[in-house]
Amino acid sequence: MLAPAVHNPSQRPQPDSLWRAMAARSAHKLAPVSMGAPLARDLSVDVAVIGAGYSGLAAAYALQKRGVDCAVFDANPVGWGASGRNGGVVSSKFRLSFPLIDKLHGLDTAKRMHRLAHEGVRVVESFVDEFGLERAHFERTGSLRCAHTERAFAAIRAEADWVRTQLGDASMSVQSREEVTRETGSAGFVGGVLSADAGTILPLEYVCGIARGLTARGVPIYEATPIVEIARSLRGASGAVLRTPGGILHAKQVIVATNAYSDLTSATAAYQRELVPFRSAMIATARLPAELDARLMVQRRSYTETRRMMKWFRKVDGRMLFGGRDAFGKEGQATGFVALRRAMVALFPDLADVQIEYKWSGYVGMTFNALPHVGRSDDITTFCLGYNGAGVAMASLLGQHAAALALGDTPELALLGQQGLRPVPFHSLRAPGVRVVAAWYQFLDAVGA
Numbered sequence: 530m531l532a533p534a535v536h537n538p539s540q541r542p543q544p545d546s547l548w549r550a551m552a553a554r555s556a557h558k559l560a561p562v563s564m565g566a567p568l569a570r571d572l573s574v575d576v577a578v579i580g581a582g583y584s585g586l587a588a589a590y591a592l593q594k595r596g597v598d599c600a601v602f603d604a605n606p607v608g609w610g611a612s613g614r615n616g617g618v619v620s621s622k623f624r625l626s627f628p629l630i631d632k633l634h635g636l637d638t639a640k641r642m643h644r645l646a647h648e649g650v651r652v653v654e655s656f657v658d659e660f661g662l663e664r665a666h667f668e669r670t671g672s673l674r675c676a677h678t679e680r681a682f683a684a685i686r687a688e689a690d691w692v693r694t695q696l697g698d699a700s701m702s703v704q705s706r707e708e709v710t711r712e713t714g715s716a717g718f719v720g721g722v723l724s725a726d727a728g729t730i731l732p733l734e735y736v737c738g739i740a741r742g743l744t745a746r747g748v749p750i751y752e753a754t755p756i757v758e759i760a761r762s763l764r765g766a767s768g769a770v771l772r773t774p775g776g777i778l779h780a781k782q783v784i785v786a787t788n789a790y791s792d793l794t795s796a797t798a799a800y801q802r803e804l805v806p807f808r809s810a811m812i813a814t815a816r817l818p819a820e821l822d823a824r825l826m827v828q829r830r831s832y833t834e835t836r837r838m839m840k841w842f843r844k845v846d847g848r849m850l851f852g853g854r855d856a857f858g859k860e861g862q863a864t865g866f867v868a869l870r871r872a873m874v875a876l877f878p879d880l881a882d883v884q885i886e887y888k889w890s891g892y893v894g895m896t897f898n899a900l901p902h903v904g905r906s907d908d909i910t911t912f913c914l915g916y917n918g919a920g921v922a923m924a925s926l927l928g929q930h931a932a933a934l935a936l937g938d939t940p941e942l943a944l945l946g947q948q949g950l951r952p953v954p955f956h957s958l959r960a961p962g963v964r965v966v967a968a969w970y971q972f973l974d975a976v977g978a
């Protein structure tokens with residue numbers, strides 16, 4: 530029998546982000562973020578969900594809907610991981626383009642993947658409706674992909690064309706250089722493609738709103754409760770015994786929803802080996818002067834660009850929010866922020882004198898095949914992870930599919946389903962490997978290749 534551990538080794542406060550500041554300003558303050566006390570007794574549930582981000586909460590939602598006794602456990606506050614600190618871009622795509630999926634796996638698979646991608650956006654809409662998450666400000670304003678070279682523009686135009694003719698999806702439309710310049714306020718792009726089935730959300734409000742809704746429906750959420758050890762039940766009983774600092778937990782099934790933070794404890798660290806964690810950093814300016822506010826990003830969409838080391842931006846709370854991947858930095862390090870500011874000013878010279886008021890970062894889980902992975906790692910454990918930086922919608926969907934798998938169902942997963950864990954080859958070399966690839970990408974971006 531496992532003995533409870535004596536202390537919580539890892540609990541940290543919610544990262545100091547614009548989202549935290551906005552939540553603190555709103556009527557409910559940060560109360561919703563600390564809704565669950567730590568587990569302080571032994572407990573038995575049918576399904577234990579590890580991780581209180583979108584994946585874990587979506588799994589708990591699906592379980593609760595089916596009347597399954599479940600509880601959620603997080604080492605930190607709800608949304609402390611990527612779910613509470615991301616850019617809030619709600620997108621309907623994967624890192625692999627649909628034409629490439631067709632080339633590699635055939636048209637039928639591309640169609641199934643396309644359906645899953647758009648279903649993710651529907652799930653966000655339905656959470657917002659069902660839990661009354663007005664404060665999450667979901668706006669289906671679309672996402673504009675801005676081309677940094679003529680070659681990149683031709684490629685994204687061809688992709689939009691393919692999606693329209695082969696998948697019958699007319700939600701993508703091409704914008705000229707003039708249109709992109711007028712809409713963004715940046716002269717740095719040669720054209721763009723607008724995806725209408727996308728939008729923006731306040732990510733911390735969204736994750737906390739779902740958690741509040743689940744708590745109201747009787748799903749216990751234990752914060753400050755790391756799972757520090759997982760063992761199989763003894764004496765032939767099926768199920769798992771999970772150790773936390775405050776109590777022992779018995780569960781028939783376990784869902785691991787810890788994504789790029791899986792190595793917080795050794796109990797879930799094996800799942801980190803499915804991933805190459807990549808640091809993603811964000812900066813938010815001070816509120817923009819009225820003239821700039823009226824000129825930049827007037828449609829309130831999200832914007833991405835075609836560079837390999839992609840930057841993305843949106844306007845929120847009257848500020849420019851600018852983000853990008855930074856393979857070289859560690860969480861909290863200053864280097865990535867300086868580079869981000871430089872990139873922002875290069876695209877928006879008007880922002881040169883506007884102060885940066887918030888900067889924060891987190892880890893995204895990249896996978897070897899550039900797609901999320903959902904599956905069973907053994908007969909009592911299900912996992913979902915690896916959203917490759919696009920998890921707001923996808924984790925909201927795949928958490929629910931993980932719950933279905935845990936209950937023995939076979940949800941439609943197209944290329945996302947996976948039997949067992951498949952660690953990234955040469956995982957121990959991932960950090961230097963990521964740096965080499967990122968440096969190469971930066972070089973290609975710099976020479977406009």
Ligand SMILES: Cc1cc2nc3c(=O)[nH]c(=O)nc-3n(C[C@H](O)[C@H](O)[C@H](O)COP(=O)(O)OP(=O)(O)OC[C@H]3O[C@@H](n4cnc5c(N)ncnc54)[C@H](O)[C@@H]3O)c2cc1C
Pocket residue numbers: 579580581582583584585602603604605606607608609610611612613614615616617618619620754755756757786787788789790791792793794796797809810811852889890891892893894913914916917918919920921922924
């Ligand atoms: C800076 C940044 C910007 C991003 N921007 C976007 C964007 O604009 N659009 C988009 O779609 N996606 C974006 N993403 C990706 C997106 O945020 C993630 O894909 C998504 O939030 C993953 O959700 P999750 O629930 O799987 O994981 P997380 O939200 O990371 O949750 C994992 C949780 O597991 C907990 N945990 C880990 N180990 C244990 C353990 N042993 N015991 C208990 N708890 C444990 C952690 O404390 C954490 O709270 C971004 C990510 C980052 C970091």
